[in-house]
Amino acid sequence: MYEKCPVCGLKFEREPGYFLGAMYFSYILSIPPGLAIVLLIWRLTHWQFDVVMLCAFIGYLPLVPAVTRWARVIWMYVDRHFDPD
Ligand SMILES: [Zn+2]
Numbered sequence: 642m643y644e645k646c647p648v649c650g651l652k653f654e655r656e657p658g659y660f661l662g663a664m665y666f667s668y669i670l671s672i673p674p675g676l677a678i679v680l681l682i683w684r685l686t687h688w689q690f691d692v693v694m695l696c697a698f699i700g701y702l703p704l705v706p707a708v709t710r711w712a713r714v715i716w717m718y719v720d721r722h723f724d725p726d
Pocket residue numbers: 646647648649650651
């Protein structure tokens with residue numbers, strides 16, 4: 642991730658630990674696809690629930706980089722909306 646926006650120079654990480662708030666949005670963004678993967682595996686395989694959860698966790702891993710970036714972008718929009726300076 643760039644330290645600053647290459648176009649406008651906006652500093653992304655305003656302070657140490659700034660992206661901690663993005664974890665809340667990451668969690669919210671993870672629920673729908675995670676639940677969809679669990680239900681899909683459960684419906685198709687009828688495996689035990691713990692095996693389904695493990696497979697869903699592994700199946701969700703490729704989505705983590707994208708969800709992390711989206712969560713950071715949402716967090717920056719929300720944070721700068723309430724604290725623009
Ligand atoms: Zn920019």
